[in-house]
Amino acid sequence: MKNISLKESIKNRRSFYELTDKSPISDEEIRKIIEHVLHHAPSPYNSQSARAVLLLGDNHRKLWEIAKTELKKKSKSEEAWRKTEEKVNTSFLAGYGTVLYFEDMSVVKGLQDKMPSYSDKFAQWSEHSTAIVQILIWLALENEGFGASLQHYNPLIDKAVQEEWNIPESWRLIAQMPFGIANDKPAEKPKIPIEERVLVFK
Secondary structure (H helix, E strand, O other): OOOOOOHHHHHHHOOOOOOOOOOOHHHHHHHHHHHHHHHOOOOOOOOOOOOEEEEEEHHHHHHHHHHHHHHHOOOOHHHHHHHHHHHHHHHHHHHEEEEEEHHHHHHOOOHHOOOOHHHHHHHHHHHHHHHHHHHHHHHHHHHHHEEEEOOOOOOOHHHHHHHHHOOOOOEEEEEEEEEEEEEOOOOOOOOOHHHHHOOOOO
């Protein structure tokens, strides 16, 4: 990985929507990033319920063709569909790969059954767990020179994804992260004064 501080990685991580199918590192290194994060990321009661699927090459492109097929069914007009198709083609399909994020709900249910007094909390804590995995992988990809964004085309594509890649039924699709070397530079976003968001008591 590049010698970039954690502060810089946090600052540099943005949503990029003009991706290319180029990679600054090998496919093996990408795989190792994802494995490293899933191995070390914290989870409630060490449940390790987060799951990830790395799609590269034709598999990556197939995902976004699936998304387009499902989106076209929902489009209200031909003009609306053309805009949607262009967005998917340039922002997601044009990238190098996609990380699919899942939560294994059999693990969550196991915890609910084992500790019924916390039953209503485990689904929420599962969301926290996958969020940690998502941001850590996002930071790691940014650190290597990738641009990425986080997308949520589920549940629209859930069934097709499960069938295409033989995903276990207990895995619930949470999000999709297309990545590649970015062509665009995101505009600066207005920020609320930090004093309004952080309280410190000594």
